[in-house]
Amino acid sequence: MSRIILKLSGEALAGENDGAARNEKGAVKLYDEQTIAGIAAQVKELHEAGHEIGVVTGGGNIWRGRLSDNMDRTRADHMGMLATAINSLALCSSLEALGVETRVQTAIEMRQMAEPYIRSKAARHLDKGRVVIFGCGTGNPFMSTDTAAALRAVEMEVDVILLAKKVDAVY
Numbered sequence: 001m002s003r004i005i006l007k008l009s010g011e012a013l014a015g016e017n018d019g020a021a022r023n024e025k026g027a028v029k030l031y032d033e034q035t036i037a038g039i040a041a042q043v044k045e046l047h048e049a050g051h052e053i054g055v056v057t058g059g060g061n062i063w064r065g066r067l068s069d070n071m072d073r074t075r076a077d078h079m080g081m082l083a084t085a086i087n088s089l090a091l092c093s094s095l096e097a098l099g100v101e102t103r104v105q106t107a108i109e110m111r112q113m114a115e116p117y118i119r120s121k122a123a124r125h126l127d128k129g130r131v132v133i134f135g136c137g138t139g140n141p142f143m144s145t146d147t148a149a150a151l152r153a154v155e156m157e158v159d160v161i162l163l164a165k166k167v168d169a170v171y
């Protein structure tokens with residue numbers, strides 16, 4: 001048994017969406033249902049194998065960059081962090097649909113929707129066999145969710161960091 005941090009980029013969660021697709025209600029289709037359900041099934045498999053799992057979600061499928069040159073970087077990064085929160089709630093729901101007990105903790109407080117990130121509480125959830133999804137990255141602008149994955153990994157004293165992303169990166 002090991003404790004794992006899994007970093008899921010927004011693009012990995014979105015799957016084969018071209019960005020133009022709409023759902024039946026006319027809203028932008030953020031996810032390919034089969035992809036997110038497939039990811040949830042793989043997390044469940046790891047979970048059932050006895051591993052303790054924390055997931056750090058990216059947000060690149062929803063927001064990246066800036067609206068225009070007029071938008072400052074901090075505002076743009078706040079939008080990016082909100083995007084990771086949306087992905088966290090989506091993944092939580094896919095895991096719960098498979099019967100996996102899951103908690104979302106966010107680095108920026110949004111208490112009506114998710115627990116605030118508290119290191120000891122997150123560790124306790126993992127001890128109890130709950131999957132913990134970490135949203136809003138580090139909570140700070142000018143950072144990436146890869147940094148958040150590394151940060152949560154050391155805080156949670158994990159054995160392994162797994163990265164799922166489409167773009168190859170330096171890590």
Ligand code: UDP
Binds near residue numbers: 010137142148
């Ligand atoms: N972000 C941030 N601080 C963090 C983590 C993320 O400001 O600690 C913002 C940043 O704007 C970033 C966006 O959230 O572009 C989405 O994160 P990331 O690009 O890492 O997602 P991914 O590429 O993995 O989908």
